[in-house]
Amino acid sequence: MTGDRRKFSRQNEDQRRAALIAAAVELISDGGPGAATVRAIAARAGVTPGLIRHYFATKEALTRAAYTQVMGGMIEASLAVVAKAPQHPEARLAVFVTSSLRPPVVDPQAMGLWAGFLHQMRRDTEMRAAHEASYLHYRDLLQGLISALPREADAARLRADAIACNAVIDGLWLEGSALPETFEPGELERIGLRSVAAILGVDLVAAMPDEGASA
Amino acid sequence: MTGDRRKFSRQNEDQRRAALIAAAVELISDGGPGAATVRAIAARAGVTPGLIRHYFATKEALTRAAYTQVMGGMIEASLAVVAKAPQHPEARLAVFVTSSLRPPVVDPQAMGLWAGFLHQMRRDTEMRAAHEASYLHYRDLLQGLISALPREADAARLRADAIACNAVIDGLWLEGSALPETFEPGELERIGLRSVAAILGVDLVAAMPDEGASA
DNA sequence: CTGGTAATTATGCAAGCGTATAATTACCAG
């Protein structure tokens, strides 16, 4: 009764690939690797299982593509945040920290995705490379923001500070994603700001542009 | 040629259960949930697949038992560390932090196990309870150590500090386990000590008993 | 309106999965 008697519709390659990748990501996110069967992925993408083979030589190739795309997206997102952040060094860092401790970064699904990919990432060289690249990108970005702060710090100290701040963010991300109901709204951001500030010996809370003043 | 022509040997229930659980944990640790098939677990434990059914009603029951046992072991280990830590508050906290940033806590296999269990934990009520319990135990333990420090802090501040310190430790654990070769020996401990100290406004580096003075 | 073609579906297959059940056999009491 939809008026369309066609059994299926043809789409261009890029759209189909994207749809299949998105379906795989969603399934892995909240069901784990075991939930992302060829049939389940196809069903979620609204196609039949055979089509996957038409776009990806193997299921492993599909998940690999999914992983590298997710990682690329995370890098892009972090760059976008920094791009439109204020110029003032403290404010810049503060924006970066808080945006990393909010949805969509802090998100049970995101953590599920990470856990779901972990083991495949370990055996797959290409995936491992994508992971290392994105981790180091993130840390370098953070280190750049830190080095712009008005304070004395040699190279060794800078590296240690970047690792420490990265750890705070990662740890809060982990806790917030794993047990979301344990934290009040905005609590993670506040704790993250104060902790990073304490580690670096600067004041980020005052520097943070209060976007939520009207909320 | 071994001189023992027996096809198998009988063992008591506890030993067999433990062996099967250990096999499952090892397989999940470095192969993910998909690697822990009934047949693989049995082979690793040196038995035939049918025996698993004799000790566990289902494979899910086995992995559930494995998870709760692992969690219980972690709680026990953390209590053991605190039990034989020095009395001096700063030193006590310092020992706790550093011991959390060393093997066997920081360990690629431990992280693999965590990731491997994550999705099953999400659907299984009993496993989720075990997880929350162990997380909150750990954070409470940390909060207790922090509250013993000679400094002013109200309840809210105490809670925030515990969350922050826990995050630092978790984040460093994550990074150290995921990319072990990225850090020099002892680097994680040093960074962890300095970061926690900075967050709390105390000196832990000086308070840390230098066990490795002769190494 | 019509044929060509490539996207999509339909069908099938071998392998591995978890689980159930029957057949062995190590070990102990007597």
Add this chain to the structure above:
DNA sequence: CTGGTAATTATACGCTTGCATAATTACCAG
């Protein structure tokens, strides 16, 4: 030395998995 018995193995079944291949069919050029 001999049963009894429970731990262990052996075997099999139904189901799902990933993958291959053949049969459709939507869409476009002419």
